[in-house]
Amino acid sequence: MAERHSSRRVVVTGLGIITAHGVGYDANLTSMRQGRDSIGAINAFDASAYRGVKGGEATGFTGDRTLKRLRKKRLDRSSLFLLTAFDEALAMAGLDGINEPMYMALGTTLGGMLSGQRYHSMGLAKGFERAKASLLTDYLAHSQAANLMEEYGLSGQTRTFSDACASGTNAIGSAYEKIRNGAFDVALAGGYDTMCEFTFAGFNSLQAVTPTRCRPFDKARDGLVLGEGAGLLILEDAEHAAARGAEVLGEVIGYGASSDAFHSTRPDPEAKGAVAAIRTALASAGLTPSDIDYINAHGTATPYNDLMEARAIAEVFGTNGRASVPVSSIKSMIGHLLGASGAVEAIVTLMALKEGFIPPNINCEEVDPECPVNISTQPDCQATLKRAVSNSFGFGGANAALVLAGAGAT
Amino acid sequence: VSLVITGRGVVSSIGIGNEAFGAAFVKGESGVDNTVAGAGFDFGALFSDRRFRRAAPVTQYALVAAGEALKEAGLDFTSFDGKRVGLVCGVTHGALGYSCEFHEGFSLEGPLGASPVLFSDSVLNAPTGALSLAYAIKGPTQTLIGGPDVGMQAVEYGAELVKEGRVDACLVATAEALHERTVEAYSKLGLGATQDFTEGAGVVVIEARAAALARGAVPVAELAAATVMTSPSLDGSLRGVIEQALKQAELQSSDITSVIKSIDKSGALASVLADILPEAVALPSINELVGEGFCATTLMNVVAASAFVSQGEGLAQTLNSGQAGGGEGNRQLENILLITAGHRKEAGCLILKRS
Numbered sequence: 001m002a003e004r005h006s007s008r009r010v011v012v013t014g015l016g017i018i019t020a021h022g023v024g025y026d027a028n029l030t031s032m033r034q035g036r037d038s039i040g041a042i043n044a045f046d047a048s049a050y051r052g053v054k055g056g057e058a059t060g061f062t063g064d065r066t067l068k069r070l071r072k073k074r075l076d077r078s079s080l081f082l083l084t085a086f087d088e089a090l091a092m093a094g095l096d097g098i099n100e101p102m103y104m105a106l107g108t109t110l111g112g113m114l115s116g117q118r119y120h121s122m123g124l125a126k127g128f129e130r131a132k133a134s135l136l137t138d139y140l141a142h143s144q145a146a147n148l149m150e151e152y153g154l155s156g157q158t159r160t161f162s163d164a165c166a167s168g169t170n171a172i173g174s175a176y177e178k179i180r181n182g183a184f185d186v187a188l189a190g191g192y193d194t195m196c197e198f199t200f201a202g203f204n205s206l207q208a209v210t211p212t213r214c215r216p217f218d219k220a221r222d223g224l225v226l227g228e229g230a231g232l233l234i235l236e237d238a239e240h241a242a243a244r245g246a247e248v249l250g251e252v253i254g255y256g257a258s259s260d261a262f263h264s265t266r267p268d269p270e271a272k273g274a275v276a277a278i279r280t281a282l283a284s285a286g287l288t289p290s291d292i293d294y295i296n297a298h299g300t301a302t303p304y305n306d307l308m309e310a311r312a313i314a315e316v317f318g319t320n321g322r323a324s325v326p327v328s329s330i331k332s333m334i335g336h337l338l339g340a341s342g343a344v345e346a347i348v349t350l351m352a353l354k355e356g357f358i359p360p361n362i363n364c365e366e367v368d369p370e371c372p373v374n375i376s377t378q379p380d381c382q383a384t385l386k387r388a389v390s391n392s393f394g395f396g397g398a399n400a401a402l403v404l405a406g407a408g409a410t
Numbered sequence: 411v412s413l414v415i416t417g418r419g420v421v422s423s424i425g426i427g428n429e430a431f432g433a434a435f436v437k438g439e440s441g442v443d444n445t446v447a448g449a450g451f452d453f454g455a456l457f458s459d460r461r462f463r464r465a466a467p468v469t470q471y472a473l474v475a476a477g478e479a480l481k482e483a484g485l486d487f488t489s490f491d492g493k494r495v496g497l498v499c500g501v502t503h504g505a506l507g508y509s510c511e512f513h514e515g516f517s518l519e520g521p522l523g524a525s526p527v528l529f530s531d532s533v534l535n536a537p538t539g540a541l542s543l544a545y546a547i548k549g550p551t552q553t554l555i556g557g558p559d560v561g562m563q564a565v566e567y568g569a570e571l572v573k574e575g576r577v578d579a580c581l582v583a584t585a586e587a588l589h590e591r592t593v594e595a596y597s598k599l600g601l602g603a604t605q606d607f608t609e610g611a612g613v614v615v616i617e618a619r620a621a622a623l624a625r626g627a628v629p630v631a632e633l634a635a636a637t638v639m640t641s642p643s644l645d646g647s648l649r650g651v652i653e654q655a656l657k658q659a660e661l662q663s664s665d666i667t668s669v670i671k672s673i674d675k676s677g678a679l680a681s682v683l684a685d686i687l688p689e690a691v692a693l694p695s696i697n698e699l700v701g702e703g704f705c706a707t708t709l710m711n712v713v714a715a716s717a718f719v720s721q722g723e724g725l726a727q728t729l730n731s732g733q734a735g736g737g738e739g740n741r742q743l744e745n746i747l748l749i750t751a752g753h754r755k756e757a758g759c760l761i762l763k764r765s
Contacts, residue, residue: 050521101639109533111555120513120591128591133598140503141534141555146640146754155641158756159563160555162501162534170552174567181574198509201516202529257550259542261492265530273548276493395530396539398551 009410010179010253013246014093014234016085016190017347019334020056020227024088025351027060031333032348035360035379038334039214039225045197052209056227056335057195070151076112076138079147081192081230081340086148089188093234094246102156103184104145105175107167107191108339110199111141111160117198144192156184162339164394165298166257167191168231169342169402173255175235176402185240190232191343199338200226206265208302214336215363216299216329217306217375224300227335231343233350248407250350253387254287256280260397267308267393274312277399278389282316285403287387289317292325292403294358294388295373296349299329300336305393310371312391326383328361328376342392346402349390353406357381411573414629414765416622417483417615418713419475421585423449423608423700426456427478431710432717434699441700445588446471446610462540464527466505469537471611471706472585476541483615484627485579492548496577499538499553500564500584502704507589508532537585549577558672558750559638560584561612561708562758566636568616578621584705585611601753606673608700612709614716619765629765631716634659634745638758647757648682648749655747655759665745666690666761668718670711672750673697679751690747693718708750712760715746719764 017024020038021031031038041047042055063080065087067073075083090096116139123131138147142160149158159174161167168191175189193199203209203226210223241248258280260273267274282289295317298309317325330348337344348359358380367375386409390402420427423441424434426449434441441449453470454463462473480487485495509532515523530536535553542551550571554563561584568580588609596607622629635658639650656663669690671679683690696710697703703710748760 108555116509117513119595120510121517124514124517128594133595136595136599140557142557142560143754146756149640150642150754153642155639155646157638158640159567162553162555163538163551164533164535174552177570177574197516198513201521201524202512202526202532204521205516205524205526205529207526257552258493259497259548259551261542261546261548264536264539264543276548394535395533396535396551397542398535398539 008180008182009238009251010176010235011238011241011248012233012250012252012350013236013241013248014089015249015347016089016232017344018058018061018081018085019229019344020058021334022060029351029355032330032351032359033357033379033381035362036333037362044195047200050204051211052204052223052225054225055195056225058229068151070147073137074134075147076115077194078112078192079138079144082144082148083151085230085232089232089234097152098154098186100186102154103175103178103187104156104158105161105171105189106145107161107171107343108141108193109162109164109167110193110196112138112143113196113198114194115139117196163398164396165338165341166392166394166398166400167339167342169392169400170257172233172252172343172346172402173257173400176252176255179235179237185237187235188232189235190230191340192230193228193338193340195226195228210301213363214301214332216301216332216361217310217367217371218364219366219368221301221303221306224302225335227337229337229340229344231340231347233347250353250407251405251410252402253405253410254281254285254403256284257400262397265395266304269308271308271312271315273397273399274308274393275315278312278316278401281389281401281403287403292387292389293385294352295325295327296345296388296390297327297329298391298393299331301331307370309391310373314372324374326358326376327373328359330359332362346390346404349388349404353385353388353404356383356385358383412619413569413572413616413633414619414622415614415631415633415716416617416627416629417479418630418716419478419613420710420713421446421451421471421475422610422710426450435714438699441608459544462544465540466508466531466536468505468585468587469540472537472541472583473544475611475613476545476581476583479581479613479615480545485615487545492546494549494578495547496549496568496571496580497538497541497547497551498564498568498580498582500560500705501534501537501553501555502557502560502586503592504534505532505536506591507587510591541583547581557752558704558708559752559756559758561705562750562760563638565712565760566638569633569636572616572618579615579617581613581615583613584709586703586706606701608703608707610703610706610710612706612713614709614712630720632763632765634763635761640756644678644751644755645682647755648679648751651757651759652686655761659761661745663687664689666747667744668693668746670695670715670746670748672708673702674751679749711748715748715762718743719746719762
């Protein structure tokens with residue numbers, strides 16, 4: 001265990017990503033650069049009777065893999081997402097395992113809800129005495145973290161965050177803090193969630209799902225599209241990474257969290273909580289708003305969220321509207337990944353910093369005049385970015401923001 | 411930074427509120443065949459804010475317990491700076507009843523059967539959102555998910571937020587609502603019998619000692635250590651959390667006078683404690699009186715332990731009659747170690763000292 005240091009640098013050395021764009025860094029990089037729309041008809045269940053019928057499913061994910069220690073367990077799709085994303089993150093970090101005590105923080109809203117839902121459906125149809133108990137072993141939202149620990153023989157501290165849409169961002173933020181304060185040298189952080197009728201029915205019942213297209217910040221936006229996937233980051237103390245000769249992919253340099261204390265599902269229209277989270281993140285990074293080159297917005301495409309977020313961005317980054325820092329929401333391409341969204345969006349932001357591009361906010365034909373921000377609607381593959389902010393805002397008024405930097409930008 | 415507990419709240423099947431809970435605990439009253447409703451929990455009578463009247467039971471338990479904890483801490487939510495207060499909730503099953511009802515609705519009736527109220531209250535962070543809203547908590551608010559150890563995780567996280575100066579005070583809350591699916595599922599998996607389960611909430615307020623004293627608060631116990639760990643073996647996790655906790659508290663194993671442990675079906679906990687802390691007296695655990703309440707009973711044990719260290723001799727004599735008497739009983743309640751073991755090799759440990 002490392003000694004306490006208050007200002008250690010936290011670098012990213014491994015990434016694993018699964019989205020509707022595909023499985024892995026390269027597949028996602030290509031599609032994010034192109035601005036591909038990966039939203040399609042839902043295969044996981046019959047969605048035809050709902051207000052919204054489309055989703056961002058990870059159709060390229062098969063889950064085929066060999067298990068070492070978990071052979072006897074019946075794994076939920078969520079666990080398979082995690083294991084697969086961790087394989088990629090390890091490989092990218094040049095590791096074949098993590099043999100020292102580590103911190104693991106994962107965000108999810110559903111955990112193994114697919115299994116839980118199957119169990120409950122079976123119980124409703126046949127009687128609960130006949131529902132398969134094996135479906136329950138990977139249902140609870142902390143089971144997937146335990147599976148990952150067990151499969152890889154990991155040890156250390158784990159936290160499973162369920163802060164709705166801010167879960168993944170809070171997981172990464174907490175890992176950043178654990179390494180920065182010297183509690184650990186290595187951390188695994190991220191989030192995951194699966195396409196599940198439970199959530200789909202829930203967001204539809206709230207009239208939050210679009211019957212058309214996901215159009216963040218568009219004047220005619222009318223709701224979100226749900227997606228699925230996972231994003232995992234391996235974070236290390238910079239000296240620890242340097243000592244083993246690891247390639248630095250980027251850096252986490254700031255984190256802030258706050259709560260609206262306004263409403264159980266709606267965001268505070270005055271955006272006070274969102275502003276507080278972004279400002280706290282900037283302060284922890286020791287930066288001013290003018291140091292930021294790009295903002296990866298939460299941008300759900302619901303009327304409430306985008307208006308609130310645009311106000312927050314304008315308040316923090318200035319009111320010169322469309323001439324200011326570029327903003328985009330990748331949910332327009334892959335949907336809202338709930339507990340995975342903050343992690344996947346942080347990864348895509350790091351990708352943008354590393355590869356020099358701004359992922360486009362597609363489907364936005366006419367920016368809402370009530371949203372005074374500079375929305376990047378077209379792919380920009382010539383961008384020079386050093387530092388970026390990634391926002392997440394969730395049910396229950398949970399707000400979180402990360403400040404990320406490219407390798408060598410600090 | 412020395413941390414202290416300044417407020418406690420509890421909703422349990424042996425009593426609603428610290429006073430009733432403590433009295434029943436000392437008498438050794440059983441709550442195994444009871445629910446919190448049976449113990450007198452009436453949300454409408456206990457909580458006047460009507461915005462939460464349709465909230466899930468798990469949220470209502472947390473709201474009532476948190477109100478008591480904030481009151482004891484002297485944190486009046488109409489006057490404190492909510493941005494400097496944090497909130498960490500530990501949740502195991504959340505609003506499982508609402509989840510089942512919501513699922514049944516759309517499964518049997520289609521999209522029109524999906525209730526938006528049930529859905530928004532079934533999300534795992536619904537209790538956290540409600541606490542933040544009810545008590546104007548605007549600092550970092552986090553929901554952690556896990557088994558009994560998540561109560562320890564939540565305390566550890568709350569302590570971290572205060573210690574690092576990110577908040578001045580942190581409310582740590584856990585709650586669990588009993589539901590037939592929980593009982594049935596754990597029984598099917600061989601992890602418990604029907605009569606073993608309970609419900610309720612436990613809440614504590616953590617502050618830095620200096621800040622608490624400066625505002626006139628009265629610490630009820632010192633939170634000397636909070637550690638959590640998962641390793642490839644439960645034995646390794648348990649030894650690891652105890653070792654780290656002793657180091658954090660700057661204590662030797664011989665300084666630990668008493669232990670409160672979670673349910674220990676495998677016997678692993680008893681074995682490790684006999685090895686590392688052979689002299690420590692085992693205090694009664696709330697689990698022995700009410701059963702397994704997962705995250706909630708873990709914090710109920712913290713509430714009980716804080717009463718032991720703050721009330722000292724009188725309580726010690728009652729609890730330790732037959733084991734130790736008078737001053738010796740008092741000494742036994744100076745440094746209490748609380749420990750949990752999870753079935754996925756997770757362990758958590760806290761040390762409370764007399765403040």
